[in-house]
Amino acid sequence: MHKATLGDDVFGRLLDLIYSGELPPGAELNEVALAERFAVSRGPVREAVRRLQGVQLVSRAPFLRARVITLEPTAVRELFEVREALEGYACRLAAELMTDDEIAALMEGLEANNVAAGSQARISVAAAFDFHERVVRASRNRRIIDALCGDLYHLLRLYRRWSGAAGERKAIAYTEHRQILLAIRARDADLAESLMRSHISRAAENLVDHLPPPAAPAADDRSAASGRRRRAARPDLHECH
Amino acid sequence: MHKATLGDDVFGRLLDLIYSGELPPGAELNEVALAERFAVSRGPVREAVRRLQGVQLVSRAPFLRARVITLEPTAVRELFEVREALEGYACRLAAELMTDDEIAALMEGLEANNVAAGSQARISVAAAFDFHERVVRASRNRRIIDALCGDLYHLLRLYRRWSGAAGERKAIAYTEHRQILLAIRARDADLAESLMRSHISRAAENLVDHLPPPAAPAADDRSAASGRRRRAARPDLHECH
DNA sequence: GTCGGCAAAAGTGTCGACACTATCAGCCGT
DNA sequence: ACGGCTGATAGTGTCGACACTTTTGCCGAC
Structure with a gap:
């Protein structure tokens, strides 16, 4: 039936990365890096990022790098x-x-x-x-x-x-x-x-x-881009709305 | 500054085609045909169609042809x-x-x-x-x-x-x-x-x-796909909401 | 004559390469 | 030393070709 397309798959995986905190707010999404990581071409990654943009989870301007939204x-x-x-x-x-x-x-x-x-x-x-x-x-x-x-x-x-x-x-x-x-x-x-x-x-x-401090613009944490750091303090704490 | 990208351009042009009635509700969007028509590759067309899908102006399933939404x-x-x-x-x-x-x-x-x-x-x-x-x-x-x-x-x-x-x-x-x-x-x-x-x-x-009859499923009008017909009866009648 | 399967056609999904733009480092002039 | 300019670099936008899926038309069996 509806064989899942790669774009859908990448979309889901990116969601997981965002939820898990591996892509924290403000992190930039590099199309080629993500494509390599998921072992697919840039096409599906592009499509997934565009969908994330449609859902307003990432902000993006034409030739600028896409970023995960910040929590203003x-x-x-x-x-x-x-x-x-x-x-x-x-x-x-x-x-x-x-x-x-x-x-x-x-x-x-x-x-x-x-x-x-x-x-x-x-x-x-x-x-x-x-x-x-x-x-x-x-x-x-x-x-x-x-x-x-x-x-x-x-x-x-x-x-x-x-x-x-x-x-x-x-x-x-x-x-x-x-x-x-x-x-x-x-x-x-x-x-x-x-x-x-x-x-x-x-x-x-x-x-x-209870929002975190407005992403203290101190230039100390300049490493939020492609690595896999900043483990979640409480890996799965949800809250009632 | 923000040099408009081809995808944005195609998106706007498709909107015009839909508004003008050249792509009436139910019409299918053929990526290659549109690409030829706009003298661009399929990439930008794909992106534009996806954006239209995001706005819910077209409905689409993975390997099926995209169609302009109907007016249920x-x-x-x-x-x-x-x-x-x-x-x-x-x-x-x-x-x-x-x-x-x-x-x-x-x-x-x-x-x-x-x-x-x-x-x-x-x-x-x-x-x-x-x-x-x-x-x-x-x-x-x-x-x-x-x-x-x-x-x-x-x-x-x-x-x-x-x-x-x-x-x-x-x-x-x-x-x-x-x-x-x-x-x-x-x-x-x-x-x-x-x-x-x-x-x-x-x-x-x-x-x-005042909606039109539910797109009378009679098989007479089988020609709504790629041509340029069905001129608007009243080319630009808008209505107050 | 109709139904089911099969093969060709049409269309979308994916890929890798090239073109264009923004960013940043280093260089030059002041 | 500082500001502006100029390359080099990284990253996105676009393209054409190939792979896979759906649809369509055809053929034979019942």
Whole structure:
């Protein structure tokens, strides 16, 4: 069937490199180096980089080197405003369109995860993703789903990866998620949208407060380009939005 | 400075072909044919087509031919829902962020255009675009601005190009625009967002009602691929959203 | 006459080489 | 010594050719 093309493969691998921190924010993407590394020609690499540019994970000008985006607080704010608008609206649609069965299933998953959260915080995070994703998909709007679960989701992961936001929001998130779901079950679209917006807004504040120092422009760390350094302090710490 | 690259050039030219109707919805984009036509190699054409895919103006699977998107009513609805969410939010931000001077200037432009609309309907449309664009830009959110004035704007133009929506909304639009602007001036963010949403929602209904028949799958018109036919009935009729 | 398989054609994916542009080091003049 | 200029260098943009996939048209079997 759809035999995966090399470009798609390289795209995924570059995403992994970015998520893993091997390509930290601000790192430059050298087409030939990447092509060598992945043992492919420059064509697929080019295409993958262009796609990353389309997702706004890398910034690029015509003849200049492509760079992984930096984590400016302004950009974080703008990203979360878009999430507020889009995911809030998706939540409204969900309140109008979800079937009772879907709501019940989501509620069940939320509760089941909450009891498990005490011992294993990790799976709580995964479930938080799951909650947001399921609400978004319930909007039945392919364009919104693609935007939130595709492009914006990548950026979100990147920001979370590099933010030192602590886990205190994990506990709060459950409560907020539950309130949102209750509003959906009550078919109160206005309330559901409002709650989702507040939820995301608070997550944004939490995240921006824990952003790393603005990439201290001291010229000491001049080695971020092609090497494989800067191991992640906490290799896989995610945070609840 | 930024010497335009061939890929950018081809991208723009393809946009023109799509807008002009020479590449109608559903037409397939042949890379070699386009490369010949533009007197460039397949590389730039490939890149341009990929960018069009990123903007969702063409749909494409790995080894299949790229096609200009079709105008399904569902897709129109989804597009306008995104506009409702995003542009409504932008309107809220505008109500909070616009300076009094900006508001006064926009009001002035709106009024000036209204008096001119009686004689020349064409410029009224351009001004409607201008109104929406200026409100969006007032959101100060680069991500929202890029989305609405970039990707989604292209789609909007395409839909309007192929919809037979009549001009009765032009008159109504002025009133609605004015109400929105009054809400902004009153710094009533909730009202401004709500009004903008209603405005866009009504425009969506108007547009979807006038969509062309769902590309009647009768096999009579098998000639839509590479030639240059199907002249526009009304070469440049735009419609107010 | 219709259906299924097969081979040619059309089209996209990938590659390596060449052309053009930006960056940086060193040189010259002041 | 400092600033501007000029090469060399690294990197991206473009090209034409080849490999792989899908589609299409044809042929024979049922």
